[in-house]
Amino acid sequence: MSISADNFIALLKDHSFFNVAGVPDSTFGGLFNKVDSDTEINYFRANREDTALGIASGISISNKNCCVLMQNSGIGNIINPLTSFNLLYNIPVLLIIGWRGYGGKPNDAPEHWIMGEKTEEYFKMLDIPICTFENSEEADEEINKKLNSELNSYDKSPNTKALIFKSGVIV
Amino acid sequence: MITRNKVIKLIMSKLKDEDLVISTTGMISREIFSCKDKNSNFYMIGSMGLAGSFATGIAISNPKKNVVIFDGDGSLLMNLGSVACTGYYAPKNLTHIILDNYSYQSTGDQPSISKSIDICGIATASGYQMVKDFPQFKEEDLDGINISTNSLSMYRIHVSTEDTHNIPRVSHLPHEITKNFKSKIL
Numbered sequence: 001m002s003i004s005a006d007n008f009i010a011l012l013k014d015h016s017f018f019n020v021a022g023v024p025d026s027t028f029g030g031l032f033n034k035v036d037s038d039t040e041i042n043y044f045r046a047n048r049e050d051t052a053l054g055i056a057s058g059i060s061i062s063n064k065n066c067c068v069l070m071q072n073s074g075i076g077n078i079i080n081p082l083t084s085f086n087l088l089y090n091i092p093v094l095l096i097i098g099w100r101g102y103g104g105k106p107n108d109a110p111e112h113w114i115m116g117e118k119t120e121e122y123f124k125m126l127d128i129p130i131c132t133f134e135n136s137e138e139a140d141e142e143i144n145k146k147l148n149s150e151l152n153s154y155d156k157s158p159n160t161k162a163l164i165f166k167s168g169v170i171v
Numbered sequence: 172m173i174t175r176n177k178v179i180k181l182i183m184s185k186l187k188d189e190d191l192v193i194s195t196t197g198m199i200s201r202e203i204f205s206c207k208d209k210n211s212n213f214y215m216i217g218s219m220g221l222a223g224s225f226a227t228g229i230a231i232s233n234p235k236k237n238v239v240i241f242d243g244d245g246s247l248l249m250n251l252g253s254v255a256c257t258g259y260y261a262p263k264n265l266t267h268i269i270l271d272n273y274s275y276q277s278t279g280d281q282p283s284i285s286k287s288i289d290i291c292g293i294a295t296a297s298g299y300q301m302v303k304d305f306p307q308f309k310e311e312d313l314d315g316i317n318i319s320t321n322s323l324s325m326y327r328i329h330v331s332t333e334d335t336h337n338i339p340r341v342s343h344l345p346h347e348i349t350k351n352f353k354s355k356i357l
Contacts, residue, residue, distance in 0.1 A: 054253065055231075061228075061353060062232035080217075084217025085221060
């Protein structure tokens with residue numbers, strides 16, 4: 001039904017993600033605090049999603065895996081860097097995004113309704129591949145397997161991609 | 172007031188080949204490209220405002236290398252919030268040079284708001300360790316610019332700009348810039 005923050009972090013480390021930049025999101029539960037306090041992971045507390053993406057890009061061009069942890073309300077802040085920087089210059093970053101407002105109105109708080117509905121469309125528009133984790137009915141091992149496979153494919157052949165998580169999948 | 176092109180030439184002459192240079196969008200990248208094109212230069216042709224955070228990630232990942240940003244007033248102000256993050260993580264091998272001409276030259280010299288902003292004060296308050304303002308930069312002031320791995324630095328240099336119609340655009344394609352730059356990091 002879910003993956004624990006500890007397992008999530010273990011998978012990140014298994015695939016050499018020792019650098020994470022992010023702006024917090026409640027979708028991920030206790031994950032942010034655990035990543036921030038993990039002694040093996042360098043977590044960068046960015047004050048905006050584009051700053052997180054900038055830092056992650058500097059790490060990525062230095063041949064190290066880096067992911068950005070953020071919520072979908074910050075997608076607007078990364079459109080410009082994605083289009084005129086990451087995609088253009090071929091500097092990959094793995095985006096791990098919390099899906100507030102899943103399903104649109106009336107789910108979640110009003111400020112998430114529009115982006116909740118449009119989240120996937122943004123990435124489709126930019127031809128950025130996505131992988132969604134929205135089925136909380138899925139067995140724990142299935143979620144684990146799917147995430148493992150996504151991280152593995154990034155580690156082997158890095159390409160900008162968004163993994164999008166509905167609330168409750170990571171606990 | 173000294174011209175931006177002159178300041179770029181002076182500072183570039185001080186840098187070693189292996190020093191990593193990140194230049195911001197617009198005329199600054201073009202002037203650096205014309206002054207001294209090298210694989211360790213990263214010209215950002217888009218993404219205005221991202222040079223600071225990108226260079227911060229590079230500096231943190233390459234602590235033994237000098238990383239130098241050539242930023243403009245417009246691009247700095249576009250994402251001023253990233254100064255707070257750079258100051259917080261304070262990579263000691265990062266030198267942030269602001270070439271301040273109080274305007275957006277590439278788009279037709281529209282005035283920016285930098286003249287009344289205490290950029291150095293913001294940098295100091297954010298955690299930059301060495302901060303200097305040069306309202307009247309002269310050639311001999313070059314000694315006061317310390318490119319090193321000892322402290323996160325910001326130098327704001329007030330510049331005038333000359334007609335830049337003849338300055339060519341960066342001729343490398345973006346993915347080539349990435350490839351060239353990576354060859355200097357490995």
